[in-house]
Amino acid sequence: MDDSQQARIALDRLIAERGENYADLSRLIGRNPAYIQQFIKRGTPRKLDEDDRHVLARYFGVPDAMLGGGAAAREVAPDSRPRGVPASAPALRGVPSVVAVPRLALGASAGGGTLDDDERAAGLMAFDVRWLRHLGVQPQRVSIIRVDGESMAPTLSDGDDIMVDHDDDARRLRDGVYVLRLDGVLMVKRIAIGPLRGRFSVVSDNPHYPDWADIDPALVDIVGRVVWTGRRLH
Incomplete structure (x- = not known):
């Protein structure tokens, strides 16, 4: 062989x-x-x-x-790599260095909630390494998840792809849009830090959907912060 x-x-x-x-x-x-x-x-x-x-x-x-x-793998010549991209970043033909981000086979509910029983990669999306670092994320610590439902409209729509930073979790919690688990259900919601130390509210941007006010943090598992969204034009 x-x-x-x-x-x-x-x-x-x-x-x-x-x-x-x-x-x-x-x-x-x-x-x-x-x-x-x-x-x-x-x-x-x-x-x-x-x-x-x-x-x-x-x-x-x-x-x-x-x-x-x-045995001696070819090194990319220094002048062939875009300025600011480290040697460890893979170079693709004719485009800036990119990294593959997994697209998970689950939906973060922006409606009634869905159980995340199929958390595995269902595909890949390629992103420019420099652009990801501009967002302030580590390429190996982000994933793409699809939004299900309309409770976060107009901020997020049903079918949107969102990039989730898994390093930005409960330890760094602040106002923003997060993927979280509440009562075992995966959802995407806005978190609003409350006046009481350690307490926060889980908010739906769509006023027709419920909020959870002044919630006990122990009841919520923060998956990560939403740092980017993309959608298909119809």
Whole structure:
């Protein structure tokens, strides 16, 4: 078995173990959706491009050699990396360095509430590393979650994608929009810090939905703060 065949087998095993899919990983490296499947199933191309291999190895957290790289992996030349992006950031072809953010297979309810019994990655979204740092977040500590319901309208609408900073939790709690668990239900709500020390209210921006005033913090599990939202135009 040659190195290229071993690389295809290793990549296919990683994809299956992590619950990923060929199309999302192809988009991550800036290729057409069928690219990874063709590489694994047909051996086309015979070897991954070096830039593609570096990004995939870094995403899966495996040695470059596992995916067909030599013992001495190629280093990106300093002048080929955008200014301000560290050497550890993966470089993609023709675009600034980006990082893959998992899109979780669950919805944070902005309505009556949904149980989060399927908290696993359902895909990937790629973001510019510098832009994430401008937001003040660590790329490895954010995820994308879909909003279900209208209780946070007009701030958030049903179907919006929100980026959640999991480092911004109860230890740093302040006024803002958060994903939280209340009575075992995952929801996205506004938190308003109250005048009493340690107490806060859980608020729906839509006045037609209920609020929880002056709540005991012990009843709420803060998942993270919402730092960005994106939506599809209709």
